[in-house]
Amino acid sequence: MSPYDPSAFPPFAVTVDLVVLTVRRHALCALVVRRGEQPFQGRWALPGGFVRDEEDLAAAAARELSEETGLCAHDPGVPGVGNGAHLEQLATYGDPKRDPRMRVVSVAHLVLAPDLPAPRAGGDANSARWAPVDELLEAGEQASAGLAFDHARILADGVERARSKIEYSSLATAFCPPEFTVGELRRVYEAVWGVALDPRNFHRKVTGTPGFLVPAGGTTTRQGGRPAQLFRAGGATLLNPPMLRPEV
Amino acid sequence: MSPYDPSAFPPFAVTVDLVVLTVRRHALCALVVRRGEQPFQGRWALPGGFVRDEEDLAAAAARELSEETGLCAHDPGVPGVGNGAHLEQLATYGDPKRDPRMRVVSVAHLVLAPDLPAPRAGGDANSARWAPVDELLEAGEQASAGLAFDHARILADGVERARSKIEYSSLATAFCPPEFTVGELRRVYEAVWGVALDPRNFHRKVTGTPGFLVPAGGTTTRQGGRPAQLFRAGGATLLNPPMLRPEV
DNA sequence: CCAAAAGTGTTCCGCGTACACCCATGT
DNA sequence: ACATGGGTGTACGCGGAACACTTTTGG
Structure with a gap:
């Protein structure tokens, strides 16, 4: 100084x-x-x-x-x-x-x-x-x-x-209510990035990343269709490997 | 305000x-x-x-x-x-x-x-x-x-x-002189990350990323061994896919 | 029955990793 | 000759992309 x-x-x-x-x-x-x-x-x-x-x-x-x-x-x-x-x-x-x-x-x-x-x-x-x-x-x-x-x-x-x-953190859960479904989390990514993501691969990816999501125990049909499992944000903050944003 | x-x-x-x-x-x-x-x-x-x-x-x-x-x-x-x-x-x-x-x-x-x-x-x-x-x-x-x-x-x-x-930008070249070799750039990554990288794979990776490095035309033996090509930093700033930092 | 969203299985392929091998110089 | 670093070839495997298919609700 x-x-x-x-x-x-x-x-x-x-x-x-x-x-x-x-x-x-x-x-x-x-x-x-x-x-x-x-x-x-x-x-x-x-x-x-x-x-x-x-x-x-x-x-x-x-x-x-x-x-x-x-x-x-x-x-x-x-x-x-x-x-x-x-x-x-x-x-x-x-x-x-x-x-x-x-x-x-x-x-x-x-x-x-x-x-x-x-x-x-x-x-x-x-x-x-x-x-x-x-x-x-x-x-x-x-x-x-x-x-x-x-x-x-x-x-x-x-x-x-x-x-x-x-992309590389679990921050997208901050846009979600305390309990949310995988589909709701996917719609957050789609809105923020302005792209469409494959629901099947997205589901496998986020549920397969340890510490990202923890099951909250219930289900909901608030989005219509088959009942979806509810999750809470897990303790992990860094995602490895990251979510990949599709090319422009 | x-x-x-x-x-x-x-x-x-x-x-x-x-x-x-x-x-x-x-x-x-x-x-x-x-x-x-x-x-x-x-x-x-x-x-x-x-x-x-x-x-x-x-x-x-x-x-x-x-x-x-x-x-x-x-x-x-x-x-x-x-x-x-x-x-x-x-x-x-x-x-x-x-x-x-x-x-x-x-x-x-x-x-x-x-x-x-x-x-x-x-x-x-x-x-x-x-x-x-x-x-x-x-x-x-x-x-x-x-x-x-x-x-x-x-x-x-x-x-x-x-x-x-x-990891995801070409900023490592800012640690190098205007003209540098692939080995010198690798030693920058090794020093900043505190890890050892495979010289062969590193070479393929950086020379294969379009816009990262552009040949400067000459060679040098200032590091000993076989003469190495000299490069300059290319125009690219974002590396896609990124350099991967080895796990801890 | 049909639409809509959830979830699973499977195939394909790019890219990172590991490592064998050859090249060109200084001493 | 040999050490040193530069550079290429190749085989393996993980994980992302694409997509067929089944499941469970509401209307």
């Missing part, structure tokens, strides 16, 4: 922004809130807020998440059990011009959550909603139609992280 | 810390500098420094790198060609107690560089050196013997990132 002079460093505002992803109706969706003030008033943005004094970055992200959704996320490194949602740091964005008002460095976090009831608008947001990420990212192509600030870029990075991480 | 009140956010100091890795004498080494002042005076630390006003995070990392090593890194997103070194953002560390003096958020960056002459001590560092990461991380086990601040943790995260990224 450089020489320390209490008056020699420029002060920064530090925020956390959240990329909260879920799967609804076979589509990967992100949580966005409507901005109530300038700049970008009326535009959609990722939820987030300032990091408080004496508050860790992950704690700030968990607090904002809970304020916006009522969700209690579980960062595997922070105590406090959640309802299955997964939280991890994504990346940090610090372009001097990213906020026209002042110098803001934002530490983006990624949250993977099971399908939730409609979000409750909280704090300064006029409203909040789940929007398909395809819509949000397409809108970002035309200037001044997409997300506020550099949030389209942050969202794209978060989506890419989620897409690659479910 | 939360309601904006210029007086309502706590001011943070924002720094960049650098995990600069290279391969020297068959060992993965990191650049460390000796601290010249309190706290942790005399202890080794990762190079780094304050982000300046109007300076992007990646630019700050590149500036610190150049000040400490003379290296001109190439972030594939920042203009300005370097000498082959690779720079990417690693993660951000913001525990309120990580610096006893004040609230500091540090955006760590990872640099992969070819073997370099002895580093020149710059700025406030009494001295600088390349140290095998195994030594640095083992020393961290005993309290007050390892790196300053939370730098052991940052280093461990950087090493883990490098180890996993050379």
Whole structure:
């Protein structure tokens, strides 16, 4: 670290922004809130807020998440059990011009959550909603139609992280309710990757990977057809060999 | 983002810390500098420094790198060609107690560089050196013997990132000089992963992956034995299928 | 009976692994 | 001659891809 002079460093505002992803109706969706003030008033943005004094970055992200959704996320490194949602740091964005008002460095976090009831608008947001990420990212192509600030870029990075991480980890279960079927888990992969997977091979693959799924004991027919076994997420976090994303 | 009140956010100091890795004498080494002042005076630390006003995070990392090593890194997103070194953002560390003096958020960056002459001590560092990461991380086990601040943790995260990224990307070439042999590239993998690889299969694998290596035209005997073809890094960045790290 | 989803069996083939073998240089 | 590292050929086997087939529910 450089020489320390209490008056020699420029002060920064530090925020956390959240990329909260879920799967609804076979589509990967992100949580966005409507901005109530300038700049970008009326535009959609990722939820987030300032990091408080004496508050860790992950704690700030968990607090904002809970304020916006009522969700209690579980960062595997922070105590406090959640309802299955997964939280991890994504990346940090610090372009001097990213906020026209002042110098803001934002530490983006990624949250993977099971399908939730409609979000409750909280704090300064006029409203909040789940929007398909395809819509949000397409809108970002035309200037001044997409997300506020550099949030389209942050969202794209978060989506890419989620897409690659479910390949080699068991994180896809974070999109599922506590008990789920193999078919439901497959539809998560299909929604996140935007591809169709062979149900037979998928079934063999996930049930054959030790520690990925553990039988929960019951069955369900909520998807129609023959009753399917219910599973819970197993203890394994790394999948070896990984799930293979089909070629483009 | 939360309601904006210029007086309502706590001011943070924002720094960049650098995990600069290279391969020297068959060992993965990191650049460390000796601290010249309190706290942790005399202890080794990762190079780094304050982000300046109007300076992007990646630019700050590149500036610190150049000040400490003379290296001109190439972030594939920042203009300005370097000498082959690779720079990417690693993660951000913001525990309120990580610096006893004040609230500091540090955006760590990872640099992969070819073997370099002895580093020149710059700025406030009494001295600088390349140290095998195994030594640095083992020393961290005993309290007050390892790196300053939370730098052991940052280093461990950087090493883990490098180890996993050379699996599925062509980043291992960033540890090599502009022209290198297949054997030299193999010794990079062996040093970073700490394993022995079969030279025959490795050769077939890397020369058979399109875009990974392009023949540079000449040969060399600098490693002894039969002359080896020289290669340059090809355009491909993602390896498909990936290099497989042998089981533990 | 039929549709729909769950689950099993089987065949094929690419690719990773292991290892035998040959090649071209320095000493 | 021989040691050293470079490079090719080949046989084996695991695991992914494709797909036929059976099972168990709801309508």
